[in-house]
Amino acid sequence: MQHIFNTDLTSALYTDMYQISMAHSHFNYSRQNEQVAFDYFFRKQPYSGGFTIFSGLGELLALLQEFKFSSRDIDWLYKHGFNDGFLEYLRDFSFKGTVHSMREGEIVFPQEPIVRVEGNIVEAQLAETVLLNYLNFQSLVATKAARIKLVARGAALSEFGLRRAQGIGGMFASRAALTGGFTSTSNVLAASIYDVPAVGTMAHAYIQSYDGELEAFRSFAKVNPEGCVLLVDTYDTLKSGVPNAITVAKEMEQEGHKLMGIRLDSGDLAYLAKQSREMLDAAGLNYVKIVASNQLDEHIIKSLFEQGAPIDVFGVGTNLATGKPDAALDGVYKLSMADGEPRLKLSENIKKTTLPGLKQVYRFTDEAGNFVADAVALIGDAIPDTIHHPYEPDKSMSLQGYTSQPLLELVMQDGKPTNAPVPVLEVAAYATERLSKLTEEYKRFENPHIYKVGVSKQLLDLRTELRNKYKKDL
Amino acid sequence: MQHIFNTDLTSALYTDMYQISMAHSHFNYSRQNEQVAFDYFFRKQPYSGGFTIFSGLGELLALLQEFKFSSRDIDWLYKHGFNDGFLEYLRDFSFKGTVHSMREGEIVFPQEPIVRVEGNIVEAQLAETVLLNYLNFQSLVATKAARIKLVARGAALSEFGLRRAQGIGGMFASRAALTGGFTSTSNVLAASIYDVPAVGTMAHAYIQSYDGELEAFRSFAKVNPEGCVLLVDTYDTLKSGVPNAITVAKEMEQEGHKLMGIRLDSGDLAYLAKQSREMLDAAGLNYVKIVASNQLDEHIIKSLFEQGAPIDVFGVGTNLATGKPDAALDGVYKLSMADGEPRLKLSENIKKTTLPGLKQVYRFTDEAGNFVADAVALIGDAIPDTIHHPYEPDKSMSLQGYTSQPLLELVMQDGKPTNAPVPVLEVAAYATERLSKLTEEYKRFENPHIYKVGVSKQLLDLRTELRNKYKKDL
Numbered sequence: 001m002q003h004i005f006n007t008d009l010t011s012a013l014y015t016d017m018y019q020i021s022m023a024h025s026h027f028n029y030s031r032q033n034e035q036v037a038f039d040y041f042f043r044k045q046p047y048s049g050g051f052t053i054f055s056g057l058g059e060l061l062a063l064l065q066e067f068k069f070s071s072r073d074i075d076w077l078y079k080h081g082f083n084d085g086f087l088e089y090l091r092d093f094s095f096k097g098t099v100h101s102m103r104e105g106e107i108v109f110p111q112e113p114i115v116r117v118e119g120n121i122v123e124a125q126l127a128e129t130v131l132l133n134y135l136n137f138q139s140l141v142a143t144k145a146a147r148i149k150l151v152a153r154g155a156a157l158s159e160f161g162l163r164r165a166q167g168i169g170g171m172f173a174s175r176a177a178l179t180g181g182f183t184s185t186s187n188v189l190a191a192s193i194y195d196v197p198a199v200g201t202m203a204h205a206y207i208q209s210y211d212g213e214l215e216a217f218r219s220f221a222k223v224n225p226e227g228c229v230l231l232v233d234t235y236d237t238l239k240s241g242v243p244n245a246i247t248v249a250k251e252m253e254q255e256g257h258k259l260m261g262i263r264l265d266s267g268d269l270a271y272l273a274k275q276s277r278e279m280l281d282a283a284g285l286n287y288v289k290i291v292a293s294n295q296l297d298e299h300i301i302k303s304l305f306e307q308g309a310p311i312d313v314f315g316v317g318t319n320l321a322t323g324k325p326d327a328a329l330d331g332v333y334k335l336s337m338a339d340g341e342p343r344l345k346l347s348e349n350i351k352k353t354t355l356p357g358l359k360q361v362y363r364f365t366d367e368a369g370n371f372v373a374d375a376v377a378l379i380g381d382a383i384p385d386t387i388h389h390p391y392e393p394d395k396s397m398s399l400q401g402y403t404s405q406p407l408l409e410l411v412m413q414d415g416k417p418t419n420a421p422v423p424v425l426e427v428a429a430y431a432t433e434r435l436s437k438l439t440e441e442y443k444r445f446e447n448p449h450i451y452k453v454g455v456s457k458q459l460l461d462l463r464t465e466l467r468n469k470y471k472k473d474l
Numbered sequence: 475m476q477h478i479f480n481t482d483l484t485s486a487l488y489t490d491m492y493q494i495s496m497a498h499s500h501f502n503y504s505r506q507n508e509q510v511a512f513d514y515f516f517r518k519q520p521y522s523g524g525f526t527i528f529s530g531l532g533e534l535l536a537l538l539q540e541f542k543f544s545s546r547d548i549d550w551l552y553k554h555g556f557n558d559g560f561l562e563y564l565r566d567f568s569f570k571g572t573v574h575s576m577r578e579g580e581i582v583f584p585q586e587p588i589v590r591v592e593g594n595i596v597e598a599q600l601a602e603t604v605l606l607n608y609l610n611f612q613s614l615v616a617t618k619a620a621r622i623k624l625v626a627r628g629a630a631l632s633e634f635g636l637r638r639a640q641g642i643g644g645m646f647a648s649r650a651a652l653t654g655g656f657t658s659t660s661n662v663l664a665a666s667i668y669d670v671p672a673v674g675t676m677a678h679a680y681i682q683s684y685d686g687e688l689e690a691f692r693s694f695a696k697v698n699p700e701g702c703v704l705l706v707d708t709y710d711t712l713k714s715g716v717p718n719a720i721t722v723a724k725e726m727e728q729e730g731h732k733l734m735g736i737r738l739d740s741g742d743l744a745y746l747a748k749q750s751r752e753m754l755d756a757a758g759l760n761y762v763k764i765v766a767s768n769q770l771d772e773h774i775i776k777s778l779f780e781q782g783a784p785i786d787v788f789g790v791g792t793n794l795a796t797g798k799p800d801a802a803l804d805g806v807y808k809l810s811m812a813d814g815e816p817r818l819k820l821s822e823n824i825k826k827t828t829l830p831g832l833k834q835v836y837r838f839t840d841e842a843g844n845f846v847a848d849a850v851a852l853i854g855d856a857i858p859d860t861i862h863h864p865y866e867p868d869k870s871m872s873l874q875g876y877t878s879q880p881l882l883e884l885v886m887q888d889g890k891p892t893n894a895p896v897p898v899l900e901v902a903a904y905a906t907e908r909l910s911k912l913t914e915e916y917k918r919f920e921n922p923h924i925y926k927v928g929v930s931k932q933l934l935d936l937r938t939e940l941r942n943k944y945k946k947d948l
Contacts, residue, residue, distance in 0.1 A: 002666075004533060004667070010479045014661075018676055018677055022677065025694050025697040031683075125679065133637055133638075137639070162488075163490070166643030166801075168483060172641030188491050189481065193476040193477070199491055200490050202492055204819050209505075209595060318801075327797070328792045334678075335682045346710070
């Protein structure tokens with residue numbers, strides 16, 4: 001019997017069945033070499049926020065290079081009714097498409113293309129599901145992480161979510177949390193493969209496995225004199241945990257060591273942090289840090305600081321690793337070109353009508369270095385000096401006097417990445433730098449300012465022309 | 475650079491860092507052979523519902539057999555400061571514990587132990603994170619699937635969530651959806667490894683890749699005369715999609731084939747389904763099924779039927795695959811025995827105080843075959859004839875006259891599974907059978923009846939005794 005851990009995750013079966021059904025049909029009409037282009041974009045900011053951190057590109061590009069059908073996969077498809085000719089074709093399949101993308105860690109906004117995949121109709125479709133699966137989730141979690149960092153006042157942030165993460169998706173949750181600005185993870189495997197710091201000291205069970213808390217603390221501190229954090233809430237935080245931690249910290253001092261911290265994992269964190277801080281300081285242990293965990297998110301952390309809680313490190317689990325309350329980013333992958341012609345998906349909801357053609361996104365920056373607006377324009381047209389609201393074309397904005405930067409860069413040519421992989425911590429640094437160029441009003445949690453993403457006149461005209469053409473044909 | 479797809483997912487680094495820090499400390503005191511027991515249980519029903527489907531056990535037991543540190547893992551730990559003696563020990567580590575569990579697919583309730591792990595303190599701790607990671611998520615999704623099935627009035631249910639799933643956690647989402655009662659998945663890799671049906675036909679892009687919708691439908695139907703489902707909302711569902719589907723269905727009839735269905739993926743599904751049904755029926759195509767997708771969940775499906783929508787098949791994606799709105803089940807893993815002694819975790823919140831000792835769960839059934847209550851009792855004690863509320867001991871209930879069944883069974887002895895793996899569809903059949911024994915009031919969505927889980931007098935007394943002992947020591 002096969003299990004997730006003995007499954008080849010580079011299998012091109014990691015897709016939706018309809019991608020294979022469609023490929024089968026295209027192959028049958030010898031359309032498999034027809035060139036198409038798809039855009040990845042999303043429609044709605046997660047968490048009712050003002051920005052999203054684009055994450056997941058590194059894993060996606062690495063996967064696309066390996067994305068193939070194994071003999072086992074071909075056998076399975078054969079048993080499920082696909083014919084020999086098509087299966088021979090799939091046996092030789094590999095992704096040879098060309099990908100333009102924004103940099104991983106970029107600050108991105110609804111409606112603008114973040115990734116463009118060009119290739120033949122089969123490879124571009126087969127890549128859809130995995131692209132969405134990798135990018136939607138990691139961008140969701142990276143954004144949550146960045147939101148938490150915004151209110152963390154420089155506190156260290158550790159991702160603790162593996163136990164409540166969505167199965168092995170927890171590997172991506174840890175990676176994405178780091179790209180969004182977290183400083184470490186408790187997930188050792190993720191730390192080892194993504195080369196990021198792992199942290200963790202003790203659980204309640206460690207303390208319960210000893211007859212007394214003090215004995216448990218002492219034993220642990222002796223083996224871990226560096227980086228020792230004692231969990232103080234197993235029996236009673238203020239009556240037992242903190243006093244015992246103070247005793248051990250004093251004993252450590254005798255040995256020339258310093259207790260790194262105590263961890264609060266239940267109860268009223270604001271109150272307990274203040275009381276613990278006082279007790280530690282009164283004992284001359286002002287260097288001992290306070291770590292807090294237990295159902296944290298950006299709103300609770302913000303509130304803890306507003307209450308004056310002296311917390312130095314936060315461990316954030318479930319709400320981060322699952323991207324609660326959203327749980328998903330609504331990113332989609334839509335056809336924009338086929339057979340050399342721009343394509344459009346109509347919808348009764350104008351907001352769901354797509355932007356046709358091959359496009360570039362330009363980001364405009366003011367003299368102070370802050371982001372002002374993004375413009376989506378057709379490749380080949382001049383950089384626009386005016387943008388139009390994508391759904392209310394009467395609304396426009398002049399971009400005169402701002403400097404522009406194209407955001408979509410070539411990242412994969414004919415199935416080969418054009419650059420070395422970017423380490424996770426470099427992605428994080430880029431995200432931090434870019435986020436610093438977004439002014440505060442876009443970053444607040446309540447009714448953030450909506451960042452302007454507009455389209456060029458030519459693109460708007462193309463969309464109108466195609467829409468009228470389709471509607472006439474109906 | 476390492477990526478998720480070239481990572482050995484049987485690595486025992488798939489755990490929280492503190493598990494390794496604690497193991498290190500235990501090893502240092504030669505406590506690595508000390509025997510302990512842990513219980514897996516959860517505290518709160520997901521979705522404010524009345525039941526949970528236990529899922530994920532099959533993958534967990536398979537993983538535990540393979541859970542080891544590779545040379546690469548050991549090298550990584552060495553670089554991160556762990557000493558040679560401990561690393562030699564880890565190099566030989568494998569999980570040799572003994573596991574008792576409820577059957578996968580069982581209907582489970584808060585506070586009762588669902589799985590018990592017994593083993594040495596190192597293996598039992600190292601297994602914690604992966605156990606929680608596998609079981610919490612799959613149980614969450616299986617429960618969502620079962621809730622959807624409850625309102626689906628026999629309609630076929632297909633899991634469509636991979637593109638919005640939490641990364642590769644989508645593999646577990648598909649598996650869990652099937653254990654909870656879904657009939658198929660769009661996730662081909664999951665279908666191939668878990669041996670469940672895969673389904674899927676066409677996306678909007680297929681239609682857009684043709685100059686006209688009718689041409690696209692025709693081409694697809696010709697290659698896929700069996701099981702053909704045409705997506706009818708690319709341009710205009712009622713003006714274009716359904717009429718074109720009818721044309722193609724009639725053409726298929728000429729060739730001796732039957733169009734299987736049409737799929738609605740946007741707009742007012744109730745209205746469009748009714749209109750489409752009328753149009754199909756008027757054309758003599760009453761055999762053509764209506765498939766609906768787009769942001770569905772149990773509440774929307776219930777409402778669609780209440781509105782009389784004639785829908786035969788539902789494709790459910792994001793809300794199922796991410797377990798929205800909960801996104802996580804709050805399952806925990808708590809020490810109940812160490813060194814031959816029952817253990818307790820105290821909490822200021824009595825509901826977070828754990829149940830000590832080795833326990834069995836008995837399910838009581840009435841004469842009609844319906845589940846009445848579960849009793850948690852100490853192993854070695856008689857099957858209880860009365861249960862007590864776990865936090866309000868004055869509340870009790872007699873179990874006289876009901877038949878009882880022990881739910882925790884041996885599933886792994888000294889690291890070896892005691893039974894053959896259970897196929898996913900068998901798990902699903904068991905879940906369906908068990909859910910049929912839970913009466914309606916526990917299954918309604920609004921304020922469901924709370925199923926009684928009580929504890930035996932002896933267990934209650936043991937908990938009180940230990941609590942008093944710890945409190946006195948403070």
